[in-house]
Amino acid sequence: MESKATIKRQHILKSATDFILENDFNALTLDSAAKQAGISKGGLLYHFPNKEALMIGLAQYIFEEFTIAFEEHAKKDPIEKGKWCRALIEVSKWDLEHNAELNVGIIAASMLNPDLSESMSKSYQYMQNKVEQDSINPVTATIIRLAIDGLYYSELFHIAPLNDKLREKVIQQLITMTK
Template structure:
């Protein structure tokens, strides 16, 4: 179990570096130093930078999707449950979304072909949202608006003040209850 814990710590360190220092600073040495392990200890888990980036998108993508699955299964109202889970996770789970954001950035700037595997999972999620029992146009607007807000926050452009952000969330949630 310690091995999985160490692996997760290494990925968290890689995520921290990408988020706070930039992708160009993501090196094996930097990850090992930030995680407080030897380079050999890092190489035991990840033989190269590509392996770290691959593991980031796989683990953080799966964590994000797992959070959505859990939230959608907790919903009392069946219609719109995937849309509401997506809104709730994206708006209120900064740890999960930040990890996925840094993984997406790492992939985009180092190994864009890895986006294809994540995109397959995202397409399944998109289908779940579009077939959520609410008007498909509302479901698409919810997904696109939530993604747009998330991406604007990742890149720090077009950001909303807290009050307007809350109003947007409330409007999207309201749309998630509008039946077909």
């Protein structure tokens, strides 16, 4: 059973995530996070003593949630061969459609903070290991992961983002590559 402190911490992180998605990443402050969570700023500071600590917590929370969804998608896939790659594709597709603002902020913040960057790197390595051991050619699996990374960077940083129709065709082609 989770402690009260862990439950409160999760609530704060979920609230901060919701705030970013409703507003803007740059609008997130300790005050706004506390208000969104319905707690005092002192209560927030107990769990996250500064904005940097909150950002590290957010990055870990976001990647934990992504990893849970990744594992759940793979677990539900009845076809063993390529299931981890398909899980990565499907979770990434949903994530890009729903969490773009959040992802931009976390990626940007990670470039300035080695702790955030390290946390992201560990999550990516976990997923890379899963797709490499996915009963398909590990090079093909890695190409799929790198293509997903490219979709993220293209859309998140507005570097020649694909229109919806072409993005869907790319995603379908990636899924085909898993079979």
